[in-house]
Amino acid sequence: MTDHTTTSRGDRVAYDLYGGTGPALVFVTGAGPDRADDPVTARTARLVADAGVTAVVHDRLGRGESPADGRLDLDRELAALAAVLETAGGPAVLVGHSSGCSLSLRAAQEGLPVTALALWEAPLGGPAATTRAWADEIERLLDAGDHENAMRHYMKDMPPEWLAGMEASPAWPELARTVAAYRADAQSLAWAQQALEDGTLDVAVPVLAMYGTETFPEMPVAAAAIAAAAPRGTTQEMPGAMHSWEPAPMAAVLAELAKEHAG
Missing domain, CATH: 3.40.50.1820 (Alpha/Beta hydrolase fold, catalytic domain)
Incomplete structure (x- = not known):
């Protein structure tokens, strides 16, 4: 319930x-x-x-x-x-x-x-600067209202068939808009990667x-x-x-x- x-x-x-x-x-x-x-x-x-x-x-x-x-x-x-x-x-x-x-x-x-x-x-994994640049680009695309490219960028290092399946769906525009909820994920991943790299x-x-x-x-x-x-x-x-x-x-x-x- x-x-x-x-x-x-x-x-x-x-x-x-x-x-x-x-x-x-x-x-x-x-x-x-x-x-x-x-x-x-x-x-x-x-x-x-x-x-x-x-x-x-x-x-x-x-x-x-x-x-x-x-x-x-x-x-x-x-x-x-x-x-x-x-x-x-x-x-x-x-x-x-x-x-x-x-x-x-x-x-x-x-x-x-x-x-x-x-x-x-x-x-x-990988350099913290790379993760930060990835997260910053997601935020830039979200701020511009470009949800489809923000979703593509968020998923760029995931198995390509995952994104392909989403884009092939008639619901793709709606699915892409859910990336607005991923800003916190990107920010936390960038923070965590930096903390692991610099020992903080x-x-x-x-x-x-x-x-x-x-x-x-x-x-x-x-x-x-x-x-x-x-x-x-x-x-x-x-x-x-x-x-x-x-x-x-x-x-x-x-x-x-x-x-x-x-x-």
């Missing part, structure tokens, strides 16, 4: 809460998915709740049932995450997926009530950086870099493919992590 919370910036965020007792865990998706088209996260949340953990899945700003206009930047996204954490009932483990990893890292560094981070396949990542909570058994070669490298930069960082290979995890083994790891680091 969908509930809503309002952020300090006045944005209304939709979420589902699973369970309701025990330590808390909040999923932070990357660019693209909302609750309606993310059955893997929903299934994982149900399994985590069955294990005695409170799990929250929300639609990030500008997606699904969390409509938002204007400049959807990193500060506004963090305010939304702070509101969602409050609905979880206390300090929580954040589960970041893809660019949700960099959002989760920034949330922890900014002092949001986070007890641990579980990060799945952070898309980090300052996350004191435990960080578990994970990647799938069948994944892109840069994902284990990024996980190792995050674990090395975090004082309490570790890595773990998990069952998964094509940038997604398998719900049952993932839920078992997340439930254990939440219970170990209960807020």
Whole structure:
């Protein structure tokens, strides 16, 4: 059942809460998915709740049932995450997926009530200057209202068939407009890559950086870099493919992590 919370910036965020007792865990998706088209996260949340953990899945700003206009930047996204954490009932483990990893890292560094981070396949790697230039170009295109090219640029390093499938869809113009919600993702990835490069990542909570058994070669490298930069960082290979995890083994790891680091 969908509930809503309002952020300090006045944005209304939709979420589902699973369970309701025990330590808390909040999923932070990357660019693209909302609750309606993310059955893997929903299934994982149900399994985590069955294990005695409170799990929250929300639609990030500008997606699904969390409509938002204007400049959807990193500060506004963090305010939304702070509101969602409050609905979880206390300090929580954040589960970041893809660019949700960099959002989760920034949330922890900014002092949001986070007890641990579980990060799945952070898309980090390469020179920080390159990532910054990529993010700046996305912002330039968004500011110009050029959503189609902003989406193309956001996805330029992803498997080309992903973008080709979107462009072949009759809904392509509508799909392209959703890139307005990716500004925070681009900003957080640029920040995280710079923090890894210059040693300014300052996350004191435990960080578990994970990647799938069948994944892109840069994902284990990024996980190792995050674990090395975090004082309490570790890595773990998990069952998964094509940038997604398998719900049952993932839920078992997340439930254990939440219970170990209960807020």
